[in-house]
Amino acid sequence: MRIFVGILIVSIFWFACQPQASVGPNGDLSAIPYKPIPLELNEPGRFVKMQVFEDNPLTEAGVDLGRMLFYDPILSRDSTRSCSSCHLQAFGFSDTTQVSFGIENRMGKRNAIALTNLGYHYTQFFWDGRVASLEEQALIPVEDSLELGTTWEEVERKLREHPTYPIAFRAAFGIENAKDIDRYWVAKAIAQFERTFISANSKFDQVLDGKATLTAAEERGRLIFFDESEILPTGECAHCHVGPLLTTLTFFNNGLDNTDQALRDVGLSLISGNEFDRGKFKTPSLRNIALTAPYMHDGRFSTLDEVIEQYNKGGHYSKNESPNIRPLGLNESDKADLIAFLHTLTDTSYLERQDLSNPFLP
Amino acid sequence: MIALLGLSLTFFSADCGGSEDDLVDEFGEVELNFQGFFGADPLVMLANEYDYEAGMDVRFQLFQFYVSEINLIAKSGEKVRLGEIELVNFENIQSEDAASKGLSFSYSNIPAGEYRAIEMGIGVSGDLNEKAPADYPVGHPLAFQGNYWSGLSSYIFTKIEGNADLNGDGDFTEKLTFHIGEKEDVPLYQTISLDYELSVSKDQSSVLPLSVDLKQVISPSSTNFLDFREVSQDHTNQASVYTLIVDNLQKNAIRVRQ
Incomplete structure (x- = not known):
């Protein structure tokens, strides 16, 4: 609980440091300027060039939003777990336990796969290849009872009612109203952030x-x-x-x-x-x-x-x-x-x- | 070299004057279809087992090879490029139904007219083999890292993987892996030409049916075959092994399907 309160405080502080913007009546965001800035990745020359996703181009605001969502336990039922709970940067975005644990210490079925150079994984994510893109991947753990254990409806509600996330979604995707926040924008933002996980300096x-x-x-x-x-x-x-x-x-x-x-x-x-x-x-x-x-x-x-x-x-x-x-x-x-x-x-x-x-x- | 010279002479002696053999300014589609066989049987990965030489049986998991510089030869002698490179990969042919459909590669905007042959290089042509997967976009046949030897700066032209039952007792525990790629002193690329009368019509699709017999690749005769009791793996370091595979793939295994 203390962690959650801490993150809430820091997140409000973080947003407060961003250019001034506020949510209008009934969640209206249209008064906030939408000026997406494309993010150019510094891709290693030895890599096959990363695929361009026209329906989810990388932007600074999109990656920033994805980074927050990746680390924010708001995506879990009891606000205790986030993507980063099982993908620890200090360990190459892998987990240190044999299998990963979700909310209420529920034991998962597999070891969390290390996240590296994901933008170059052009097909089939998860150990069993169950989804075809990072965007689809990001949709799964939220509703997995052994992981984040909630529903997308609940996550969407929390994000829409959050004091600052609607502004970040506006900046990232140009949505007109907080009620436009949905799971697909969340997944796109996380996918954008994950496409910046480039490791090529060993x-x-x-x-x-x-x-x-x-x-x-x-x-x-x-x-x-x-x-x-x-x-x-x-x-x-x-x-x-x-x-x-x-x-x-x-x-x-x-x-x-x-x-x-x-x-x-x-x-x-x-x-x-x-x-x-x-x-x-x-x-x-x-x-x-x-x-x-x-x-x-x-x-x-x-x-x-x-x-x-x-x-x-x-x-x-x-x-x-x-x-x-x-x-x-x-x-x-x-x-x-x-x-x-x-x-x-x-x-x-x-x-x-x-x-x-x-x-x-x- | 003699074969290439012969091909060149054929090309230059072709009638290049205006005639009914000339290609016209209309375009159709050509589908190159490869069906795999092991002798007379359809080539099916994993599901099928095949009698082999000397009382052995064999089962396959992977058979793939590159073809480069794929051209149709018109009756006029003109060459029309179908494709630069393809990977003919039977890995996912795991049923007889899939085997009967084969592997198809389609080429559009092919000038309408009468053609008499197809030529293609077996392997990765020299120009293409100087490049590396990073030079290609995702999905390109040459972008797949698993088919490239970075240490040797060569693509792996051909892969054959499977299992052998060495004494016919039903135990397929002998693992087979033959990966053939070009090394500095081992040039393995060769162009072949196959005669076939193909008519391409405007807005129509014409099929050029080819067969590939894996038995011809590894066991062209009962006295000349890969003896799995003696060799089950090669990464292009045993000349007798890779030469047999390459020569037979290029000269004997690929035919126009009747």
Whole structure:
């Protein structure tokens, strides 16, 4: 409760610092000037250029609004949880618990996936790929009983009646009246903010840019990771974790379980209805992987050592297990070097970016 | 090289004077349709198992390859570009119904007239292979990171993945992954030409039906095949493996469907 009151006070203070504007009678916003300023992202040259969403172009006010909504527990039933409760910036916007917890400490079903370079994920979000866009993604947790546990009608009511949010929605989207605030504008604002989650300044990025050098162990690990040595064992990692995003963005059965048998979580198959998708999950990015433990969709592994050991064994056979999952023959030195390389994927500047931080904190 | 020379001679000796073979200033659509096979059987990922050589059986999860610089050859000899690059990917062909429909690529604004052949490069052409996924917008066949080796600066021209039952006991636990891409000293791109009489009419769609036989790629004969008991993986580092795959994909596997 104290947190909620604190956020309310800070949010009112934050809005008070914005250019003077006020909500008119009956929620009228039309007297407030609407002058959207496009936001140009500083996109890394190595990335495939981010898709332009004509129905939701990035603007300064839109991103600002999305940032507030991302961090504001107003989206939860009891004002205790927000998006940021399970996506912690200090941990690459991942969660530190095996599975995430929602309101009233309700235990979720999966580990919160780390949020990095989301604007480049052009298709299928969530571990099971249930939605096609960030805008659709942002609609889901609010009404999930294990997450924010409320209804959109209630969230819309709270935002419409809020002393300052209507002004922010006016600035972001030009709505004429507070009653025009709806879930779709909320989702668009959060999606805009999330499209600014660009991480491309790890040591590995700096090496690619010629600004840093890998240690001998890191380089050995890199060769194993990318299967680039004729002498060292192949890690087979880059079949799925490749390119600047360190993910193909596609779905694989990575051999965690025998998925031909009964499964607690069938992954993509639940959405697609295709039996050949059983046990397939979206390949996560490995950016900031050293910070995003625990690992896998169910958070079953606490450390990178456990992850590497799992892959080193070659996984559990299933009909649709990726054939790229095979015993690797890594010795202790190989494993240590592979992990050393994985640590070069940490982008500390991403963890410290002020424009991604909680706007309600001083 | 001889084949290319022959093709060039054919091109230059074609009748280029005005005739009924000339293309006209009207446009139609051409659909390039690939159906996959494993021998006489439709190629179906995951659902179907196939008899293989030496008592082995095989099941596939992925078969894909790039085709580049796709041109129709008019009877007049004129070349008409259909497309720059396509990824022929059978990964989602998981039923016989899907296999019978095949994979289609449509091209509009194709000059109406009479055509006699199609030519295309199997793999990623040299110019395109000098680029990288970041050079392309999302959705482009060359934008997918999973088909690019950044360390080698090459796209992966062909992927074959699946499982083998090495002794016919129903146990498909042998994992197969063959990824073929170009290395500095391993040029693997080649243009093929297939004869086919195709008539393109104004505002009409014409289908050019092709077949791709994966059995021809990995097992062109009972004495010349990938022996999974000896090799189950290659990332273009075993010449005998990638040469067999590339040569047979380019020369034997792709045909006009009758």
